Amino acid sequence: MPRSQPSTQTSTKNRTDASEPIRILHSENLSALRSLPDCSVELIYIDPPFNTGVTQKRTRIRTIRDADGDRTGFGGNRYRTEKLATTPIYADIFDDYLGFLRPRMMEAHRILTPTGSLFFHIDPREVHYCKVMLDEVFALNGGAGRACFQNEIIWAYDYGARSTKRWPAKHDNILWYTRHPTDYTFNLDATDRIPYMAPGLVGAEKAARGKTPTDVWWHTIVSPTGKEKTGYPTQKPLGVLERIVRVHSNPGDTVLDFFAGSGTTGVAALRNQRNCVLIDQSPEAIALMTQRLTHEAAQLQLPGHARIQTR
Numbered sequence: 001m002p003r004s005q006p007s008t009q010t011s012t013k014n015r016t017d018a019s020e021p022i023r024i025l026h027s028e029n030l031s032a033l034r035s036l037p038d039c040s041v042e043l044i045y046i047d048p049p050f051n052t053g054v055t056q057k058r059t060r061i062r063t064i065r066d067a068d069g070d071r072t073g074f075g076g077n078r079y080r081t082e083k084l085a086t087t088p089i090y091a092d093i094f095d096d097y098l099g100f101l102r103p104r105m106m107e108a109h110r111i112l113t114p115t116g117s118l119f120f121h122i123d124p125r126e127v128h129y130c131k132v133m134l135d136e137v138f139a140l141n142g143g144a145g146r147a148c149f150q151n152e153i154i155w156a157y158d159y160g161a162r163s164t165k166r167w168p169a170k171h172d173n174i175l176w177y178t179r180h181p182t183d184y185t186f187n188l189d190a191t192d193r194i195p196y197m198a199p200g201l202v203g204a205e206k207a208a209r210g211k212t213p214t215d216v217w218w219h220t221i222v223s224p225t226g227k228e229k230t231g232y233p234t235q236k237p238l239g240v241l242e243r244i245v246r247v248h249s250n251p252g253d254t255v256l257d258f259f260a261g262s263g264t265t266g267v268a269a270l271r272n273q274r275n276c277v278l279i280d281q282s283p284e285a286i287a288l289m290t291q292r293l294t295h296e297a298a299q300l301q302l303p304g305h306a307r308i309q310t311r
């Protein structure tokens with residue numbers, strides 16, 4: 001049976017484990033994963049490069065007040081956007097994509113606690129191959145293999161250009177595996193709730209409360225002009241990460257992201273009283289996530305700030 005704990009939201013001010021809430025490791029992730037103990041992490045979320053065949057870049061922009069600008073901002077003022085610089089951040093090109101992922105997934109499986117979960121974020125072009133590979137990995141060392149697969153979550157968004165030659169691809173796939181097929185953390189009560197599609201059919205009380213999500217999650221991408229945007233390529237929305245962290249771990253647990261990028265998983269962990277280990281090989285990612293998490297810890301008034309180990 002899934003394990004469910006009431007979401008005991010401790011006040012961030014009273015947090016006692018703040019000596020090392022966040023560990024940031026600047027490292028190639030396979031060697032870093034090998035240094036982590038067996039059965040030590042309750043939740044792993046990863047968003048690896050998707051093998052798109054392109055180099056992902058970070059573009060810095062600034063907005064300048066301009067009556068002829070293309071955007072309307074605060075107070076109805078018009079602004080134009082100026083591109084400052086485009087920096088290559090990471091190459092997303094693999095000769096043997098599954099050969100790259102497999103040993104890392106084997107380490108992830110070893111590191112998970114007996115009730116732990118893996119969330120693997122991927123796109124529709126690669127998801128089928130990755131699913132078969134993960135079924136195999138979860139069968140290693142006496143694991144139950146395919147029975148450990150719980151859900152394929154479809155993260156649906158609607159942004160950007162729309163193809164007129166085929167249905168526009170507007171979703172990502174998130175595979176959820178558990179170390180044990182039936183004994184795992186699942187705090188459904190801790191999820192955010194979503195509006196009913198036909199609120200008039202369910203009564204005022206239910207409509208006001210909303211309903212729990214299904215395996216299709218409608219959530220906007222990180223807005224290119226919003227406060228959440230860091231400029232890091234392929235940054236994922238905090239709303240998606242917070243839902244995963246709240247439902248699939250408990251306060252005080254450790255969450256691991258070994259393709260951490262801008263540190264979104266770390267922010268979700270920090271906001272929900274979880275500890276976090278973040279790994280990335282890119283110096284730009286490490287600088288950005290350190291700055292982001294230091295700021296977040298200060299906002300939450302946590303005494304412990306990010307501790308950085310560099311190898």
Ligand SMILES: C[S@@+](CC[C@H](N)C(=O)[O-])C[C@H]1O[C@@H](n2cnc3c(N)ncnc32)[C@H](O)[C@@H]1O
Nearest residue numbers: 028029047090235236259261262264280281282
């Ligand atoms: C898709 S991005 C992650 C974005 C992240 N989810 C966010 O919200 O910002 C993938 C990250 O994996 C990192 N990466 C790729 N291969 C790696 C490896 N072998 N070891 C460590 N980091 C790696 C890249 O530097 C990049 O930051």
